[in-house]
Amino acid sequence: MKDNTQTDSLMYNIPYHTADLSKLNILVTGGAGFIGSNIVEYLMKYGTGKVRVLDNLSNGNYKNIAKYETDSRFEFIEGDIANIGTCLQACKGIDMITHQAALGSVPRSIADPARSNAANVTGFLNMLIAAKDSNIKRVVFASSSSVYGDHPALPKFEDVIGSPLSPYAVTKLTNELYAKVFGSTYGMEIIGLRYFNIFGPKQDPNNPYAAVIPIFVSKTINKEVVFIDGDGEQSRDFTFIENAVQANVKALLTTNTAAVNQIYNIAVGEKFSVNYLYNKIQEILKAEHKPTYREARKGDVKNSLADISKARTLLDYDPKFKFEEGLPITVDYFAKMY
Numbered sequence: 001m002k003d004n005t006q007t008d009s010l011m012y013n014i015p016y017h018t019a020d021l022s023k024l025n026i027l028v029t030g031g032a033g034f035i036g037s038n039i040v041e042y043l044m045k046y047g048t049g050k051v052r053v054l055d056n057l058s059n060g061n062y063k064n065i066a067k068y069e070t071d072s073r074f075e076f077i078e079g080d081i082a083n084i085g086t087c088l089q090a091c092k093g094i095d096m097i098t099h100q101a102a103l104g105s106v107p108r109s110i111a112d113p114a115r116s117n118a119a120n121v122t123g124f125l126n127m128l129i130a131a132k133d134s135n136i137k138r139v140v141f142a143s144s145s146s147v148y149g150d151h152p153a154l155p156k157f158e159d160v161i162g163s164p165l166s167p168y169a170v171t172k173l174t175n176e177l178y179a180k181v182f183g184s185t186y187g188m189e190i191i192g193l194r195y196f197n198i199f200g201p202k203q204d205p206n207n208p209y210a211a212v213i214p215i216f217v218s219k220t221i222n223k224e225v226v227f228i229d230g231d232g233e234q235s236r237d238f239t240f241i242e243n244a245v246q247a248n249v250k251a252l253l254t255t256n257t258a259a260v261n262q263i264y265n266i267a268v269g270e271k272f273s274v275n276y277l278y279n280k281i282q283e284i285l286k287a288e289h290k291p292t293y294r295e296a297r298k299g300d301v302k303n304s305l306a307d308i309s310k311a312r313t314l315l316d317y318d319p320k321f322k323f324e325e326g327l328p329i330t331v332d333y334f335a336k337m338y
């Protein structure tokens, strides 16, 4: 496998901010991971004063950010958010935080709920405490569409949620509850982004809990067996990474007082089935690799589709990449890896 840490030249060509970033010091937790390293890429590209990454590399890849190590604006701390001392150290001299560090994946949380809780709940609480004690007001954090749990309604509106279906969903819901209480109790400005199936360059295809798009692409290219869970008719609001980065930028920099201490759906607002996704990938790769169907996964929801009008209205979020525009960029990125 080749090292392929450059994102496509089609990405991050539009700035999503008008403010001067050069005086801002921003901490990106989980910045060696998929979403975090894309946020780092945007912030470095547009001249942010300091970009500090805190990551324990449990799931991320240092290669995603290695190209910045000689840039004096960039700093990397290898450390665990489950350690409050590390969080306090990472917050020194920082103006705002985008918190992406967590152990993702529903199946991983089912296999080891304690480990997910340590990173996602204790780690999140530590970051909020460290931000409060360091007088950092603005914290943007990664929540998840899994918070909608067993609520059947489509599309999903932020204030109508069901019961969580997995330990992972419990951790993300707990984050949202802590965020609300820290906002009201300590006067902090905390914004939660409920991501819906983010995909794109730098997503890891190689761990046992990898997401569906990198798995489909890498296994098709390598002619390995591709499993589709259930009948493949489950659908998702697949969201290209640049849209998620845009949401982080808007949330970090918004001056709209009505936009803070809120939770937002971050998606495109269109759903596609897993079978459709699989066939599109075959088409882009000019392949005819047949999938193998197996039992549906525990804790998975059948359909997922976001209403994104709240983020559009309050955050001025406007996803520029549709699923079908982001997919070829992503497939091309993975194709160059092999």
Ligand SMILES: NC(=O)c1ccc[n+]([C@@H]2O[C@H](COP(=O)([O-])OP(=O)(O)OC[C@H]3O[C@@H](n4cnc5c(N)ncnc54)[C@H](O)[C@@H]3O)[C@@H](O)[C@H]2O)c1
Binding pocket: 029, 030, 031, 032, 033, 034, 035, 036, 054, 055, 056, 057, 058, 059, 060, 061, 079, 080, 081, 082, 099, 100, 101, 102, 103, 104, 105, 118, 119, 123, 142, 143, 144, 145, 194, 195, 196, 197, 198, 199, 204
């Ligand atoms: N990718 C998606 O579709 C999606 C959907 C919903 C929510 N999210 C959330 O978005 C965030 C980023 O996800 P991602 O897809 O980039 O995952 P990722 O695994 O690529 O990135 C997470 C990063 O956090 C780091 N990390 C994990 N535990 C840590 C700890 N205890 N201390 C320090 N660093 C730690 C990992 O090493 C990794 O680099 C996560 O909070 C995830 O739950 C992602």
